[in-house]
Amino acid sequence: MTVIDSSASFKSILPSTPKAGIQSCRSQSYKRIRWRSYDPSKKLQNFTPDPFVQWHPPNSSHDNSDEDVKKLRKRQTMDVDREPRSLVPSPIQSLPSNGTRVDPFLTLPIKATECVQDAMDYFVTICKGFNTEKSIVPGPVNPHLSLLLPFALKHAILFESMIAVCRASVLLSLGRSIFEDSACVQHRGNAIAGLNATLQSKECTDDAALLTVTMLMTLEYLTGNQHGVLMHCQGLEKMLQLRGPLSEDEDRETESDWMKFVKLGLTAYKALGSFVTGQPPDIPPDSLGYLSETFQELTLDQPLSYPEMPFPPELCLVLSRLPSGLSELCLASRISVQMINVLSSISGATTILTSLSLQDGMFTPPSPDSPNYGEDRRQSMIQTLLSSLRRMSLTSTVPIEYHLTSGLLSYLFQLRSLSPLNLFYDPILRKFITTLPFHTKPSALQEQHCLIWASLSVAGALALRVVPMPDSHTVMDRVLDLYPVARKWPQLEKILRSYFWTDEMGAHWKCVWGKAMSRRQFILRQSQGSVESHAMLELEQPDSHPDQVRERIRVHIKGAPRSMIEMAQGIGVCPFRPRPPAVTPG
Structure with missing residues (x-):
């Protein structure tokens, strides 16, 4: 700062005046001051500018309006703002521009668009609802929030793949295609491009790359892309082979929580690949049992074989234990030996599971005095049967056998106590809608009854979805159009009871059938002109309030991780092989 001599400056502004002159001025009268217009071209002589005053020449007009004065003051303020400020940093720091609504001070590895913020909201909301009591990582916070999210914030490709999965989960829950959403397609493409770049670097097998593959594998599964799941599953196996052991510490007790979480996730995704492709995973043989043993017991590891008359005695013994409708179908139609073995296993599982107490879809022992079937076996029984049926659906080429598989999966x-179906089962349900409503009416009565039962079973499973799936009504519409016997409940119930049936499930199917009949009758009256054209079919639709829609989506997505863990447990434990006896040392 320039130091100015105040005494000198004031002397230049106020020059000295003789005392005599002052006294003479006081005796004289005041004179009228005549203002002259200012001419900038004429400079005043002997003028010394005041360094403390910023003077601006007035406008040409003498009387300025209020609007002109406001414009002048605004222009002066802008000129002052353009002046250089002090270089001392402000103690108030600006907020990050790439944060989230939950934590604005958090910096995301990708641009925080509205889509990213919404996906993060759903991820945090759903993970908070997970049950952490039986988690492999103990603690009050879900490991997806305490371990996975902080790790993903440091790796853009993993975070981008998580955003794509969250976005796709919401879209699919609403019955929309992810390929019609530009944001989801963009995040999916960025994750794939980032993964391809990582695979060509030294970090090709690090934890971020492995977890990114699992996320993309999940995305392909949710969209029903079986080939994409197979490619990611094979790529994941090769990456694990190149990396070798995931950790040098083989002691499970001293292993880090992060490594436990990664190993559990990779095991679950191996199980997912096995479930989709119908191939048993490579699980160590020292486990209690695994899916390859189940396939051996049911001869699913061999090509499908179709018996011819006369049936062998052991096969006739199996057929005699099946419900009458199924045994007649196997005798009259082309049903493989593998399917007959699966039907026998489902019949035994029905007897066991209906005698157990069920709560929230989780199996609980009725009393501590039933040691024949442990809790793990009960939980894995249905999952193992689902994997077996999944393999049947991929290998069978006979139409009636394929549709029977759809009905058995739905059954x-x-x-499990008619528990709501979550996002994990959406690809299978979507396949039902694209195949079963287009079947042709067979000539054999046994096959007609089989398709009626399979359609009711599939319609009952579709009705358990929290958010109704588009075109789910077409399954029952097709049955009621082709089979007149299905339009009267007493006759229909007789057919259904000749297949797999429980009282609880029968009551549920009757409600589904009643709604389908109401829909059919309304459409018939409307086509005959007995209903006004502007009348709408009053179907039970979920509320459209945004809060209720978000809650339904949260519930629909929330159960998917639990179903995936149960599937992994079911593949790792074989319910058809007894537990090996404990060896007593000595």
């Missing part, structure tokens, strides 16, 4: 979905 097992409902066998």
Whole structure:
């Protein structure tokens, strides 16, 4: 700062005046001051500018309006703002521009668009609802929030793949295609491009790359892309082979929580690949049992074989233990030996599971005096049967056998106390809608009854979805159009009871059938002109309030991780092989 001599400056502004002159001025009268217009071209002589005053020449007009004065003051303020400020940093720091609504001070590895913020909201909300009591990582906070999220914030490709999965989960829950959403397609493409770049670097097998593959594998599964799941599953196996052991510490007790979490996730995704492709995973043989043993017991590891008359005695013994409708179908139609073995296993599982107390879809022992079937076996029984049926659906080429597989899958979905179906089962349900409503009416009465039962079973499973799936009504519409016997409940119930049936499931199917009949009658009256054209079919639709829609989506997505863990446990434990006896030392 320039130091100015105040005494000198004031002397230049106020020059000295003789005392005599002052006294003479006081005796004289005041003179009228005549203002002259200012001419900038004429400079005043002997003028010394005041360094403390910023003077601006007035406008040409003498009387300025208030609007002109405001414009002048605004222009002066802008000129002052353009002046250089002090270089001392402000103690108030600006907020990060790439944070979230939950934590604005958090910096995301990708641009925080509205889509990213919404996906983060759903991820945090759903993970908070997970049950952490039986988690492999103990603690009050879900490991997806305490371990996975902080790790993903340091790796852009993993975070981008998580955003794509969250976005796709919401869209699919609402019955929309992810390929029609530009944001989801963009995040998916960025994750794939980032993964391809990582695979060409030294970090090709690090934890971030492995977890990114699992996320993309989940995305392909949710969209029903079986080939994509197979490619990611094979790629994941090769990456694990190149990396070798995940950790040098083989002691499970001293292993870090992060490594436990990664190993559990990779095991679950191996199980997912096995479930989708119908191939048993590579699980160590020292486990209690695994899916390859189940396939051996049911001969699913061999090509499908179709018996011819006369049936062998052991096969006739199996057929005699099945419900009458199924045994007649196997005798009259082309049903493989593997399917007959699966039907026998489902019949035994129905007897066992219906005698147990069920709560929230989780199996609980009725009393501590039933040691024949442990809790792990009960939990894994249905999952193992689902994997077996999944393999049947991929290998069978006979139409009636394929549709029977769809009905059996739906039956097992409902066998767990009619629990709501979550996002994990959406690809299978979507496949039902694209195949079963287009079947042709067979000539054999046994096959007609089989398709009626399979359609009711599939319609019952679709009705358990928290958010109704588009075109789910077409399954029952097709049955009621083709089979007149299905339009009267007493006759229909007789057919259904000749297949797999429980009283609880039968009551549920009757409600589904009643709604389908109401829909059919309304459409018939409307086509005959007995209903006004502007009348709408009053179907039970979920509320459209945004809060209620978000809650339904949260519930629909929330149960998917639990179903995936149960599937992994079911593949790792074989319910058809007895537990090996404990060896007493000595």
